[in-house]
Amino acid sequence: MGYVKNQHTLIFYDPYGNKNISYPSKDGRLAYYDTPGHNNGYMNLNSVWRFIYARGSNPTSLTLSATSSVLNAGKSVQVNAVATMNKGGSRTINTAVTWGSSNTSVATVSESGVVTGSGSLTKDSTANICANYQNFTAVYPVTVRANANITDWNEQ
Numbered sequence: 001m002g003y004v005k006n007q008h009t010l011i012f013y014d015p016y017g018n019k020n021i022s023y024p025s026k027d028g029r030l031a032y033y034d035t036p037g038h039n040n041g042y043m044n045l046n047s048v049w050r051f052i053y054a055r056g057s058n059p060t061s062l063t064l065s066a067t068s069s070v071l072n073a074g075k076s077v078q079v080n081a082v083a084t085m086n087k088g089g090s091r092t093i094n095t096a097v098t099w100g101s102s103n104t105s106v107a108t109v110s111e112s113g114v115v116t117g118s119g120s121l122t123k124d125s126t127a128n129i130c131a132n133y134q135n136f137t138a139v140y141p142v143t144v145r146a147n148a149n150i151t152d153w154n155e156q
Helices: none
Strands: 002-004 009-011 021-024 030-033 059-066 070-072 076-085 090-092 098-101 107-109 114-117 125-133 136-145
Touching: 059 125, 059 136, 070 114, 076 125, 076 136, 098 107, 107 125, 114 136
Parallel strands: 070 136
Antiparallel strands: 002 009, 021 030, 059 076, 076 090, 076 114, 098 125, 107 114, 125 136
């Protein structure tokens, strides 16, 4: 359905083009319409507005998950933000959330939820990865293992 600006005329889209429908125009005369761009008997038709209304779901909770909560120094893992919706179901919303780390010297997080452990740790450390979406906050603790100095006593 559309509306002709300044003319108070409604236009309905007929996708098959098999119905001519008449509606009163601003001056009381009838205007006939069929397919978009065609106006049978109405010369001043020059713009059409279309409106689409969509009903969405609202989140009821936010959770974070990953394949591992322990990383070796310098390695990365994808943390996924999942919103549970009020109309049922859930969806991954990694790029819609705002990510953060409680300690960026231990682990950093990208805008898409990729967590990377620091390569300069001298001892195992933990950082909380946080995700914020609308009024929800979720936290995922990540432990980063420090680089271990490995000595091969069999080397000559």
